[in-house]
Amino acid sequence: MIRLAPVALALALLPACDTPVTYSYFVIHAKLDPASVDFELINRIEACAVVAQTPQREDSADLRCRRHFVTNDLGNFEYTTALTSGAIKFVLVANDFNGVQLVHGETAPLEIQVGKTVTAELVGTAAPGAKPPPEPEPDAGAPAGPDAGID
Amino acid sequence: MRIVALAAVMAWAPALARADSPLLHPSQRALAAAGDDEPPPHADPRAQKATPARKAEPEEETPIYKKWWFWALTGAVVGGTVIFGVAAFKPAQHLPAACDPMAVACFGDGRPP
Numbered sequence: 309m310i311r312l313a314p315v316a317l318a319l320a321l322l323p324a325c326d327t328p329v330t331y332s333y334f335v336i337h338a339k340l341d342p343a344s345v346d347f348e349l350i351n352r353i354e355a356c357a358v359v360a361q362t363p364q365r366e367d368s369a370d371l372r373c374r375r376h377f378v379t380n381d382l383g384n385f386e387y388t389t390a391l392t393s394g395a396i397k398f399v400l401v402a403n404d405f406n407g408v409q410l411v412h413g414e415t416a417p418l419e420i421q422v423g424k425t426v427t428a429e430l431v432g433t434a435a436p437g438a439k440p441p442p443e444p445e446p447d448a449g450a451p452a453g454p455d456a457g458i459d
Numbered sequence: 460m461r462i463v464a465l466a467a468v469m470a471w472a473p474a475l476a477r478a479d480s481p482l483l484h485p486s487q488r489a490l491a492a493a494g495d496d497e498p499p500p501h502a503d504p505r506a507q508k509a510t511p512a513r514k515a516e517p518e519e520e521t522p523i524y525k526k527w528w529f530w531a532l533t534g535a536v537v538g539g540t541v542i543f544g545v546a547a548f549k550p551a552q553h554l555p556a557a558c559d560p561m562a563v564a565c566f567g568d569g570r571p572p
Contacts, residue, residue: 328553329553329568329569331555331556331568331569333555333556335559335562338563358564360566360567367566367567368566369564369565369566370564371563371564372563372564382563383561383562383563384559384561384562384563385562385563385564385565385566386558386559386562386564386565386566386567387566387567388555388565388566388567388568388569388570389567389568390568390569391568
């Protein structure tokens with residue numbers, strides 16, 4: 309019996325390794341700024357994703373955007389963390405078929421509130437260079453083409 | 460002459476064939492003198508197999524718990540069980556609260572990748 313005492317002690321200490329985890333939650337409403345992201349730009353969006361930048365690492369998730377089916381309201385996404393301190397920033401990106409970034413947006417750093425839910429809004433705006441420069445309007449006085457004036 | 464010898468042998472033949480005839484059964488002294496030249500006695504293997512094995516006489520045995528191999532085996536079994544249990548032990552997972560089913564994405568710690 310004495311020989312089994314260390315074994316029994318080791319087995320009794322095993323549950324002590326199990327420490328409870330407290331999660332914190334973030335519910336973020338993602339949308340595209342209609343003033344910046346017009347219908348033409350929305351129609352080019354092929355994929356969109358959100359990145360959560362924590363003090364320790366980055367997590368990302370697909371927001372399930374499908375081309376020609378994207379609206380200004382991208383919906384809510386939820387992020388969960390086991391961290392108990394620090395701040396988390398959320399970044400929204402949307403790309404076209406060629407991987408060119410069309411939309412960008414990010415939240416301010418949101419403090420973690422242990423065991424609670426933090427809500428915020430993430431607004432995406434048109435990324436620089438996403439919109440092609442407007443084409444110059446043809447000059448009204450110039451000839452329309454090489455055939456102009458020829459009957 | 461030959462006929463006379465043949466008749467004498469034929470007359471002696473019944474006497475030679477008798478069981479107690481000293482000609483067919485040598486005397487004890489003759490047997491003792493020729494003892495070293497006899498072939499070894501024939502041992503029939505079937506007869507040996509048929510003989511029942513002798514029962515082992517009961518010995519005074521020590522108890523099993525006083526034998527070293529018993530404790531070695533016990534220690535190996537118990538130690539192996541503990542090592543396997545520790546290696547296979549997984550603490551209970553504390554999962555986060557369920558996500559809103561309307562959420563377009565749900566990720567982070569405790570969520571499936």
